[in-house]
Amino acid sequence: TNIISPKTLVNGDLRFLTEEQKLKARNTMRKIVSESLPGAKASISFQDGIPSMAPTKGNKALATILSKTSEDMGLGKVVPGNPGSRGAGDISYVAAYADCLDGLGASGKGSHAPGETLNSKQYPILMKRATVFIYRLLN
Structure with missing residues (x-):
């Protein structure tokens, strides 16, 4: 209970919606570390890992078209999730260059952890x- 480690290494990851948020968080962390x-x-x-995917007008427009498509097919409205509560998506690599959506796959539980499930019947x-x-996007 009274041993002080001579060396400690900590690994972590940052979640952010914009590159500006990432830079602000990094600068805050640098300031804290500089005041040992x-x-x-x-x-x-x-x-750097997976880049940010900021909510944009273009992405919201795509979500509106998807929801209308879903409703027209009798599947109900599609409501975008809170972008601040999602994880990273592969689409993030092109999000700075094109309007895009993520999370169009089947539902499940477990968030990439042991015991994760997926409803493949969807x-x-x-x-x-x-x-x-x-x-509809092409026409």
Whole structure:
């Protein structure tokens, strides 16, 4: 209970919606690290992972078209989730360059943890909806 570790390494990850949020958080963390207690020293480094995917007007417009498509097919309204509560998506790699959506797959539970489940019975209707959605985007 009274041992002080001579060295500690901590790994973590940041969640952010915009690159500006990421930079602000990193700068705040750098400031905290630069103010180490007497007799202690600390350093911090960052490595980029999946980029941000900020909510945009274009993304919201796509979500509106998807919801209308879903309603027209008798599947009900599609309500976008809170962008601040989602994880990273592969679509984030192009989000800065094109309007896009994420989370169009089947529902499930477990969030990529042991015991995760997926409702694969949803795929036939989701594929039909995606087909009609893409058709509407092209016409």
